[in-house]
Structure formats: C-alpha cells, structure tokens
Amino acid sequence: MRADRVIAVDLGGTKILAGVIDHDGRVHETVERPTVTTSQTALLDDLADVVRSLPHDGVGAVGFGIPSRIDHRTGIALGAVNIPLRDVPFRAEMERRLDLPIAVENDASCAAYAEFRHGAGQGVQNFVMLTLGTGVGGGVIAAGSLFQAWTELGHMVIVEDGEPCAGACSGRGHVEAYCSGRAADNLAKKLIGPSATAHDLVQDRHPVLERIGHHLGVAMGSLVNIFGAERIVVGGGFGVAAFDQLLPAARLAVLTEALAPAGQELEIECARLGASAGLIGAGLVAFEADA
C-alpha cells in the first residue's frame, strides 16, 4: 500500500512533537507534549497515545525520530541520553501498540534526510548535515540514500588530546567540544562575563567565532575526504545563528584539509527547515517503511 499520509514523531529530551506529514514533506495537524521520563514503559505508552491523538485518515505508517543509536536490522533502540530508552525493541513495541508499519531512525539522521529531500540539500547526491545545538549531531546521505549507521559526527576527533567532551563521552578533541552551542556558551562566559551566552558572541560579532569556524571547517574537510560530500549544511540553534560568522574561516580550513578538487567544489549552506526538520524526516522514513 502507498499511503497518502504518515504520522511522524520527533522525540526530544524535553518534548514530543508529532504531526501528520504528506508526500511533499508538508506538516499538517501537530501535537506537542512534555516527554515522559518516569519509565521506559510509560514513555512507550505515551508515544503511542500521542500518535492515536492525531487524525488517521489515509495514514499508512508511523515514523519515529529518536535520540538514540539504533540497530536498523532489528529496530532496537540501543540507548539514549536523558531518556529512558535502552536495549528496547522499539519498532516491535510500537507495532504492537499501534498496529501500523513502524519506522525508527536516529533524530539527527531524520533532520539530515529532511534537509536533503525538501530543504538545503536538494540537488546533490552526497550530502552531510551538521547540527550545532547543545551538542553536535549529524547525518549523512550517500549516493542519494540515507546512510543508516553510527554517524556520531559530533564525536569526530579534530584536535588530538584536545578539550574533553561533556557528558557520557570520554573522548578528547571532538567537534562537540569546540563547535557546539554549549562550547560557545562556555567561551562567552570566559571572554565576556559570567552571564554571557553564545548568543552574545553572535551579537557582538566576536572574533572567537572565527576560531570556532576554523574547527568546524577542519571537521568538514574530513567529512569531504570520507564521504565525498558535495554539500554540507549547518543547522541547529547555534549553527544557524552563527552561520555567516563561522563560514569564512570554515571555508578556508576546508581548502586546506580536503583533497582537491573536492574542497574547492564543496558547497556550505545554512539549514532551511528549522526546528521541524526532525519531524519531517521521521515522516519521510515512515513513507519508506510503507513502500
């Protein structure tokens, strides 16, 4: 069956956003509520409840974008930060509750896929999105298909033995430690004052953004060398706000780090779909589950 519509769910650490999505990636009815974090069962029940609360006319599948590593073969959610999901057969649990085909994908990959199909990634075949929010996430499209794998792009090493990563990551010198909104917040406190945030760096057009842009470009250079990315899109709250100020230094670093001619040819653009990218992408993977 080819459905006219699907229901998409974007599960975040603090809120659940769900909506009805059509073939063109348009978002229709939506519903939003706080994320239940009391237990895994309560969360799964609540997710099913959110889906049931939306109109089901013409709906053929449900797609979930979740902040977790996923075993795509089995549909198991391997573990999320701040949300009670660990080693749970997510796809099977949702199929049982909703009696519809279920797709499950990492949330950052969903956002990348949405930008590729309906946003700033249209027209190329090899595409990477980097999301600079509190942390750094990302997704890869290779030869026109979503690369369904690890893609923890924020934890790529760009400085050997560099700054430590925050949270559960034990690594050092990762992109996230230099280019995330949290990293920029910390720099703002150090350089401007204790109450300053990344927003103030952008507002002041602070020269430290050039250094962050350089780190970002070093990461992009490696992504070009590994995935042959023709275009890299920068999203996320901090990434979009600071994009224009990060771009010149990032562009220069790409020219140094990426092999010619890929470095010169790389297009770097700002994300277009905003906060709904994850929801739209969850809808797109649902259509593929239904196909």
Ligand SMILES: [Zn+2]
């Ligand atoms: Zn890390």
